[in-house]
Amino acid sequence: MRASLALHFALFRRQKAQIARAVDGQTSTFRAYEARYRRRTASYRQELPLSAVHQRLRAADVVYVGDYHTLPLAQETYLGMVERALESGRRVVMALECVEGRHQAFLDDYLTGRLPERALLERLGRAPGPGLDGWSGFRPLLAFAKRHRLQVVGIDRRVQGERSLELRDAYAAERVARVARAEDRPQVLVLVGQYHVAPCHLPAQVERALGETHARQGLVVYQNCEGVYWRLAREGRAGAVEAAELADGSLCLLNASPVVCQQSFLDYLEAEAGDAPLRDRSAADRFREMASLIARLAGVQVGRALDEVEVATAADGDVLARIQQRGRFTQVELAQLRRHILSRESSYIPRARMAYLASLSLNHAAEEAAHFVRHCAVGDAMEAPRRASDAFYARCMEEALGFFGSKLVNPRRGCAGLAEWARRVARMRGVERQIAAFVLAHKAAEAEGPDEAVKLLPLRRDRLFHGVSHALGYLLGDALYQAFDTGRVEKAEIRALFRDSLADPRSTYFHWVQRLG
Structure with missing residues (x-):
């Protein structure tokens, strides 16, 4: 295993353990539910271009899209699929787990303009507040539906206990089936947690609810399944493959590393007041903006150094190799840097002129930007x-x-x-x-x-x-x-x-x- 892949996988395992410690109450039923998902997504049958995904999308009546709730890119991808579906001319219905069915009347009032967004969010228990609220990726979905006058159905149900997953799937299935069996045969795009879209879970429940009389063509679209991603990573193809088809005909889109998905959840758990998520592709730009702001107040000239500084994130599997290329480090120092990366701590590394952002958060980026400005002011004295x-x-x-x-x-x-x-x-x-x-x-x-x-x-x-x-x-x-x-x-x-x-x-x-x- 390449050193960069080994580091990336070690970070994945460590973050997985951290999430497991943070999430209480995993019952035997939940573990069995998760295991069924993992067995079905452990590998893939063939690679696919996005054009093939779009072709399969057009032919489906009910599309189940796996969601990673705290990763805005997951919701953006779903929205892109909704836009593709609209091009066909069919009526499109959005079925969203982020809204409970009991709040459907509030949702309808928002979509028809009778209820402002802030009032809707308050009624949904999602009032905007400080920190990363885990809701930022879903607000654009509702705004899009309102703008295009699309029907939106809330499919979640608040339920607890040993059978909660089964009952939630059954409730969601009834609501999805109700709109899918309409005479004009709309295309229903369901956005629900990744485990739910395994064919033996929610899709099977929808099929039963529809019955043979109203049978509809279903399509499961996962996002960034860990088994698929790590197999591609071991083959050196993780960044080159857009999608893959699994053994049961389900599809898997590949748009983010599982490490980035995990970090979006950990960022959500650890969010501080006033913090905000940075999108990975803009992290370097935001870092430079903040460094410029801090440098102006500190009276430090950053000039060319601002162009030369490199910004790396956990999405960069080769981060340790890049650090080594940009500075002279002993093996002992590299081992220390590796431990630091695995500890999920951001840092500015003066010798490499590199900022490593363990978390895509405003606070982390601003703090490392201040360290960069400090380095510009005192140079090698920072590491004396x-x-x-x-x-x-x-x-x-x-x-x-x-x-x-x-x-x-x-x-x-x-x-x-x-x-x-x-x-x-x-x-x-x-x-x-x-x-x-x-x-x-x-x-x-x-x-x-x-x-x-x-x-x-x-x-x-x-x-x-x-x-x-x-x-x-x-x-x-x-x-x-x-x-x-x-x-x-x-x-x-x-x-x-x-x-x-x-x-x-x-x-x-x-x-x-x-x-x-």
């Missing part, structure tokens, strides 16, 4: 070799400036305060608990002066070292932004701080701690 205590406080200051820069872009970004760190001491275990304890101890010792605080440093450059310096840096960066925003810190001081080579980082850290109170 230091003894352990100086390295610790230098990292605190770098993290503070990164967080400060992200607050310039997103003032609503929150920061865990001391009360939260106290809760983590009680709630966490292992290294995470140690980090919280060190943060609280260091903040308490700061009042007694640098000499006392230094006694509490974790000096081995491991997870504890990085976790504590990261947390203390964020606390300082948040305080720095609040002081700047209220006029207690002048722009000239910020500019001087961005240019500070940190020859004595401990003194700089404690100066700002005392300066900001």
Whole structure:
């Protein structure tokens, strides 16, 4: 297995485990339901061009499109299929899992102009708010349907218990069948979670609901099945194949890596106030926009460096090779970078002049943009070799400036305060608990002066070292932004701080701690 593929697959496995830990309540029924989907999508029969997919789409009466709810590209792909279907001249019906059937009247009022979008979202329990709300990809679907006067049917049902999946499929099937059996034989495009579209799940229920009298031609279209993607990746063809046909005649569109799909969900889980998703294809452009904004305030000339900086994301399977090409790294350093990528942490790598965005979020990109601006200001001093205590406080200051820069872009970004760190001491275990304890101890010792605080440093450059310096840096960066925003810190001081080579980082850290109170 190529090194780049091995890294990409290792990240996939790690994120899969992280999602499994975050999602509670997986019953034996759910695991069996998932297993049936995975067996059917483990491999493929032949590759297909998109033209063949469109041809199959035109011939179908009911098209089941697999959705990854937190990935806007999944909903964009579905919308593209709706547009294709409209070209045939047939009446098109959109059947959406994102709307419960009990809310159909509200949906109809919105589509006919009697209910504004905001009121609809409130009634659906989807009122716009801060952070990544998992709804951004669905709003364009409803807007499109309203503009083109399409019928939209909500097919979800709120139900819990061991039989919830079966009951939800049965309910959705009845609603899909009701519109599919109309005399004018409309084309119904169903957008529902990927597991549901396995032929033995929702499609089988729809067939039973329609009966032989109203039999309709069905077509299952998955998106980015993991088994198909990884087989293509092992063959070196993951980016070259548009679609594939599976053994049972279902289709699989390939428009995103499973790693990117996972990250959209993890971004949703971890979203902070005011954060917003970056689309992968625009991440580099948005990074440069934010770097320009931060550089103007910091008084740093970024010029040609802005054109030369490279922005990589988790979608780039060859990210480690690209880092190695852009800078001289030892095998030990490359191993450290690999561990960092697998930890899902974004970073700016000065020697490679590369920003790695582990999450496609505004906050992550803005923070790394601030680190890039800092590098433009001080050059190699950013990576100067230091003894352990100086390295610790230098990292605190770098993290503070990164967080400060992200607050310039997103003032609503929150920061865990001391009360939260106290809760983590009680709630966490292992290294995470140690980090919280060190943060609280260091903040308490700061009042007694640098000499006392230094006694509490974790000096081995491991997870504890990085976790504590990261947390203390964020606390300082948040305080720095609040002081700047209220006029207690002048722009000239910020500019001087961005240019500070940190020859004595401990003194700089404690100066700002005392300066900001």
